[in-house]
Amino acid sequence: MxxxxxxxxxxxxxxxxxxxxxxxxxxxxxxxxxxxxxxxxxxxxxxxxxxxxxxxxxxxxxxxxxxxxxxxxxxxxxxxxxxxxxxxxxxxxxxxxxxxxxxxxxxxxxxxxxxxxxxxxxxxxxxxFGVVRRLSSRNKWQRQWEEHVRLPCLPVPQLEFAAWPLQQSRAPTWECLGLTPHDPPQRQRGGRRQGIAVLQSFLLDRSGKYRGGISSPLSAPTACSRLSPYLAMGSLSMREIVHATRKQLATMPATESRRKAGLTGFTSRLYWHCHFIQKLESEPALEYRNLHRGYDGLREGDWNQQHFDALMAGRTGWPLVDACVEMLRQTGWLNFRMRAMLVSVAAYPLWLHWRPVGLWLARQFLDYEPGIHWSQLQMQSGTTGINVPRIYNPIKQAHDHDPHGHFVRRWLPAMRKVPDAWLFEPWRMPAELQARYGVVVGHDIAMPLVDLEQATRLAKDKLFGLRAQPAVRDGQAAIVEKHGSRRRGRDKTDGKTAVDTGQMTLGF
Structure with missing residues (x-):
């Protein structure tokens, strides 16, 4: 046979x-x-x-x-x-x-x-995944996703193996592939057993911190599911994660309201995971050109290599941003809000085009999933035409999510010398205090590349000025029809659409 x-x-x-x-x-x-x-x-x-x-x-x-x-x-x-x-x-x-x-x-x-x-x-x-090839309409996509994940998980089949007719090969080394040697020392390890262990620890324990814990870089490493690299490599299937989560929800007592809320929120993010991949499935060019072509030329002619080099080196001067870059370098992971902040800082005050930034971040994220990654890069950069951009202020984000500086001090050793009073804007610290505490702004800690308020205001003026043009506004309807979410708690077929979440869906 x-x-x-x-x-x-x-x-x-x-x-x-x-x-x-x-x-x-x-x-x-x-x-x-x-x-x-x-x-x-x-x-x-x-x-x-x-x-x-x-x-x-x-x-x-x-x-x-x-x-x-x-x-x-x-x-x-x-x-x-x-x-x-x-x-x-x-x-x-x-x-x-x-x-x-x-x-x-x-x-x-x-x-x-x-x-x-x-x-x-x-x-x-x-x-x-719950992605539909050759999708004709988004109107019933949610229903199709639900039908897919509700199907029973397939057991491991009985297998009969044929003899391999070729010589068995060995995997080449990373050097043979021309890859750079960097491999984050604290990254997650691959394989199904690791994925199952992470899933079980999340379902049985860590999900209690999911609601309210996944935004801060302090709590997110344990509050987030940490399942995204295992989904990206396919060590676990989307369906088995949905089934396991729903089974856990069904057997939990009402007294475990916090963990139930966490698992309910997590299930919603599994839906959004497939929703964003569907965008790339339906529009493969999303990876390398603006989804809304009316935004062509918005940033392409203003490339600033100095800004990009500083961002990649973790030398933007904004402590939370630079700490996030260092955490990525060491772990290959960052929670969704900090990913969104990184892209926002790159896109607005640094005014960098999303494509080179996206390629750099793709290499940094262990859980890189192209469909989610490029959709989110464009959403955060304001080039989809259908999403209101969320422009994150890195100083405010530090106040909100790292008010005592534990995160930046962990990942930026020089910040351990900075007194609390100057934690969020160390570049304002007087020279005599820098000398007293043994930290030099501009050397140990970078100076901000730009004036944050002024650069962000100029970026908004450019983006929203273009957005207001009639030709750009007129191009939104076709994008909404092809890519917009119809989710309203149940499947809708009347053509109305929800605005997609502006938060990074990886790192959940």
């Missing part, structure tokens, strides 16, 4: 794996993962993503070995690998999950589809 090929992509698990289940029902299977040079040469790829992937692949291979099989790893272009495999063992059916990735993987999938058609191979793709 001709074996079926299961092509693993960002779905590195056996549980609730539709592609594996459907392939196994047809007979023997071959399990393949391809490490693609083009994917790792892309500007949004980082060594931390690769190391997390390798950890996940190692665990998946071990799970298959316990069942008598292997995960076969190949290195190269997917169509070339398929061609080599086809020469040794002609295929008729290939199974995988749909992927809404960056432009590299989008073009790769188009090439794979063409190859399959030319070689008579039927490619079966299953839904990975």
């Amino acid at each position: 001709t074996p079926s090929l299961v092509w693993f992509k960002r779905d590195l698990r056996l549980h609730d794996h539709a592609a594996l289940t459907y392939a196994a029902a047809q007979g023997p299977v071959l399990c393949l993962y391809v490490i693609e040079p083009d994917v790792w040469a892309a500007e949004d790829a980082a060594n931390q993503h690769y190391q997390f992937l390798l950890e996940s692949l190692t665990e998946l291979d071990a799970a298959l070995q316990r069942r008598g099989g292997r995960l076969h790893i190949a290195f190269g272009e997917v169509t070339a690998i398929l061609g080599e495999l086809f020469e040794h063992s002609p295929l008729t059916h290939m199974y995988s999950h749909e992927e809404t990735g960056n432009n590299v993987t989008y073009q790769r999938d188009l090439a794979v589809g063409k190859w399959c058609r030319e070689h008579g191979v039927t490619w079966h793709e299953s839904r990975q």
Whole structure:
């Protein structure tokens, strides 16, 4: 019997794996993962993503070995690998999950589809998230999402393995892929077992701090679910997380109101997770050009490399911003509000275009999910045309979420020398006090790059001046129709739309 090929992509698990289940029902299977040079040469790829992937692949291979099989790893272009495999063992059916990735993987999938058609191979793709391919209308999207997550989780199927006809490859090193060595020392580790442990600790304990705890960078590391990297790599499925959360909610006593509220809020964010990925699925160019083309040219001609270099180095002069950059460097993670603040600071007082900033942040975020990432970059930068921009003041955010300076002092050692009175604006500290406390503003602590109030006001004038133009206003309706949320507590079909949340959905 001709074996079926299961092509693993960002779905590195056996549980609730539709592609594996459907392939196994047809007979023997071959399990393949391809490490693609083009994917790792892309500007949004980082060594931390690769190391997390390798950890996940190692665990998946071990799970298959316990069942008598292997995960076969190949290195190269997917169509070339398929061609080599086809020469040794002609295929008729290939199974995988749909992927809404960056432009590299989008073009790769188009090439794979063409190859399959030319070689008579039927490619079966299953839904990975609550994202609908070739969506005709947003009106019933919420209902379709609910139908998808309500389906029973698929158990690990009985597997029969075919012999692998090619030489078994080893994963290349990060040096061979041309990646830079940085791998955050405190990042989360990959693999399904790690993901399950994080899920259980959240459901049974940490969710009690979710409501009211996920905004502050002090409480967020434990209050947030921390599940986003495991969803991004597919170690856990969206459906199993929804099921586990709803099961936990159903069995909790009424006295646990705080934890119930946390899990209810978390479930809502799982919905928004798929909502934003759907935007990229429906509009692949969202990754590299303005969603509303009326905003073309808004920032592109004003690029300031000095501002960008200072932002990446954590030398903007605003302590909370710089502390967030350092936390990212050390952990690969930041909570949603601080992500939103970083993008807002880049987009408004620093007046940086979202695309280079987004590529840098994609490399910094361990849980980088293209659909969410690029939608949120554009929302925070004001180029969607349908969202009222949330412009975050980093000094106010510090007052609200780090009033005693615990966060900035943890990540910026020089701030430990700054007295409380000058905590939020250390650049105003008199020279004699700087000398007394042994901290020099402009050396140990950066001076602000711009006058925050003045630069933000000028940015608002530019953005809202363009936004008020009739041609720009007229272009909003089509974007709302194609991408706007219809969520109103139940599915709506009357064409009305809710304004999307302006908060970063990753880091939840």
